[in-house]
Amino acid sequence: MSGSAAERGEDMRRRGDARGRALLDALLEGRSEPDLAARAASGLGLPERGRYVVAVLGAAGCGPAAVAMEADGLRFFRRRRGDRETVVVALGDRDPAAAAALLARWCPGPGGIGPVAEGLAGLGAARRLAEVALLTCPPGTSEVVRLEERLPAALVASQPELSARLVTDVFGPLLALDPADRALLVRTFEAWLECEGSAGRAAGRLYCHRNTVLNRLRRLERLTSRSLTRPRELIEMMLALDAFRLTAPQP
Template identity: 65%
Template sequence: MGGRRPRTGHDWKLLAEACTALLERLPELVDEHLRQLTEYSPVYGQVLPYDQQWREAETAMRVGIETITAPRDSPRRDLQHAEEAGRRRAQQGLPLELLVHAYRAAGYLVWDALLESAVGREPERLAALMRSATMVWSAVDAQATIASEAYLATERELRRRTDERLQALLDALLEGQEAPGLAARAAAGLDLPERGPYAVVVLRAERRDGREAFPRPLLGAGLRFIWRMRADCEIGVVALGPGQGLDAVAHLLDGRCSGPGGISPVVSGLAELGRARRMAELALRTCPPDATDVVRLDQRMPTALVVSQPELAGRLVADVFGTLLELEPADRAVLLETLDAWLACEGSAGRAAGRLYCHRNTVFNRLRRLEQLTSRSLARPRDLIEMTLALDAYRLAGGGAAA
């Protein structure tokens, strides 16, 4: 690497003499190099103290000059030094463009100094330098390339570690941990306000028709989503913008998810994300097995109460639908489908009949039979509540009533 060629004979002798003389001027060259860098960008002077920057620049230029006249089969100390420098500069936060510029600037400075040493002397010294130009600049290019590659590799590793730390902070918030300063550290790392309106979305990990279950990427005016993948779901933290509410979240998710999901109520800060996640998971549990929509907990409160108490839900189904459950599956499904349609149509038998493709009198007859089997009246509010909740519990348990 570097395109070095065999260096023998008179050219080699003249080049070695020029490089030896140049090393005696090294402090002067380093001073000029650092002056040029800070003139080009003040960032150079902000990364390191001047004394440390001077020592590192002196070492880099010394190694580079010595490499020009090093034997062909000797180790490339300049490339090793460039790799180490690239890693250090990435860790220190110096922009890559400034790292490459520093190598180019040092190369020009050394080359100009070599040419200056040949001016006014025997013409063959200048000719020997010109014949070495390709080799010298190939070495500078190789150093800049190695430094850049090391810089980018280190930058990727630093970004990975940073991402892992931020993900750990976000996971801790979603788990409801209450460590001191946790929300503040997460806010700073994720560039989010510590206080402000947030919601959490939980999407079930399913695929239908070969489509991804999760809407990625997902952006909306005034909304920012941060997603975390889990084994059985994906969790989205939603930072709500001014004037944005859950309607905006639901609208953005609608039609973009092939699997069901739940949306939590709005909470007032990052420290409350654990509670929001639990509420979003509860909202998801109100979705029947074959559901594909994303639902809001604040619009599923009765059903959420049912699913949060599975033992009582099972008892409710048995008490309300006990006799009904003894019917043939097809007969039972027709009655429960009719009840579900009637409830969805807000108690309108005519609209339910249109949905079920039957006569409205058929709807009335099925509902009367349902009342007889359950010993309850759909005209009594308490009985209606029991039957509605029992239907939700039955459906969520996989009973198969149509939605």
């Protein structure tokens, strides 16, 4: 008798878990059914108006096998969606950077994390923006990135036709160069940007003379017909660089 009651209890628990997961999937898909968020909160034991982030990973296989788990004061719910894995993180009062750090440690990447959703009803929008963040990861990389850190690249990645046009219009002459020559100019431009426009610091990073950096940048300006000293043209070149990174094969 007791064994039968235990089996019935276990069956009810499994069905309750399945209902909770189905409701979570509906939220991630952005459905607008009446009381959906409230029912999901009850089924999953989560606050309806809590703080959440959603991560979308380019490949399944994130960390331990459990669908739901807790770590460092955070609760994680994993869902497989096609060839990707979606992870919902209940933050509580924690900073989203804590969730990003754990996911980067557990997951092979690449992955994108959307902005904080203030309530379960916002999971659908958070998931869509996490997918945009994932698009900012160049081919062959394994990083897990937050959308807030990649907004310009996200703008470029979310408009692939305009992105391709930007690369052609701005970097067209650069694309005609020998690959090694092109890579040298691109890496010099990247280093100069990373060093906040300091040719001297970029030279130290590239193990060359400051004048070498300046000569390469001047050549880049000639090839693109744009000046690094004109803000609008510099913005075009930076966005074109983001677009180029997202489409260029990795060495």
